[in-house]
Amino acid sequence: MGLADELLEDAQFLANKGVRDDRQTLMRRAISTAYYATFHLFVEDFVEHWEFEDQRARLGRMFSHGPMRNAAFTPKEKKNPTAVEQDLLDVITAFGQLQKDRQRADYDSGWRLVETDVRDSIRLAEDVFIKWRKIKDEDIARHHLLSMFNAKWE
Amino acid sequence: MYLPSAVTKQAEIDAAVQRVQQAIGPDVLRIRYEIGEDWSGQWAIFFRIVLKDDAARRRLRDVATKVVWELARQLDFPAMGVFAYHNFRSESEQAVLQEPAWA
Numbered sequence A: 001m002g003l004a005d006e007l008l009e010d011a012q013f014l015a016n017k018g019v020r021d022d023r024q025t026l027m028r029r030a031i032s033t034a035y036y037a038t039f040h041l042f043v044e045d046f047v048e049h050w051e052f053e054d055q056r057a058r059l060g061r062m063f064s065h066g067p068m069r070n071a072a073f074t075p076k077e078k079k080n081p082t083a084v085e086q087d088l089l090d091v092i093t094a095f096g097q098l099q100k101d102r103q104r105a106d107y108d109s110g111w112r113l114v115e116t117d118v119r120d121s122i123r124l125a126e127d128v129f130i131k132w133r134k135i136k137d138e139d140i141a142r143h144h145l146l147s148m149f150n151a152k153w154e
Numbered sequence B: 001m002y003l004p005s006a007v008t009k010q011a012e013i014d015a016a017v018q019r020v021q022q023a024i025g026p027d028v029l030r031i032r033y034e035i036g037e038d039w040s041g042q043w044a045i046f047f048r049i050v051l052k053d054d055a056a057r058r059r060l061r062d063v064a065t066k067v068v069w070e071l072a073r074q075l076d077f078p079a080m081g082v083f084a085y086h087n088f089r090s091e092s093e094q095a096v097l098q099e100p101a102w103a
Helices: A003-021 A024-047 A053-060 A065-070 A083-107 A115-135 A139-148 B010-024 B053-058 B060-074 B091-097
Strands: B028-037 B043-051 B083-090
Touching: A003 A024, A003 A115, A024 A053, A024 A065, A024 A083, A024 A115, A024 A139, A065 A083, A065 A139, A083 A115, A083 A139, A083 B060, A083 B083, A115 A139, A115 B060, A115 B083, B010 B028, B010 B060, B028 B060, B043 B053, B043 B060, B043 B091, B053 B060, B053 B083, B053 B091, B060 B083, B083 B091
Parallel strands: B043 B083
Antiparallel strands: B028 B043
């Protein structure tokens, strides 16, 4: 099991315990960990194609949060995306949401979290895993991964 | 100073929000929003969606996905210059927290 999957399991564990014990710190860690699970999902997917195994960790450290969130995608027909395009749009939206909520969970001490906040973060992370793994070999997903790495089209 | 076009389209956004609420039905009690800069300084629209308790507890995945899809179908966020964020809570959670922004 890779780091991303382990982090997702940890996020699920922290969410359940945080809700059961009504403990804000655990709920915050659950949201933060859910984001990092998706972050490492993309990084792992990118670096596994790098031929030189001993360089993969270093390559992974070149990813940064801002460009990963800002990587944009527009379907060919905006109002009528294909199933693959819709999955990619869902992944992008969920990743942005997770990143924003992670920022808040880690830094906004005034945020009073409720169960739905935590359950929704876990749901989003699970959806990213399912949808990304379904589409990751598609051309648009491969190109999107490059965009997350800040690679320009031209 | 740059302002996204979403700032001038609040009537359009209000109408879209109403349509989304009608389309989804009673699981969604209300949708509030505000436009501002997010943590990274980028313009964003922050939706706050209050759900019926049963929807939040048992059907969060379905209802939340529908809300996000419907809002994206009704409103072209990239053209408005904003990233859309959606946060949910249940009616009883809001009853405890009593946050005006969600009322």
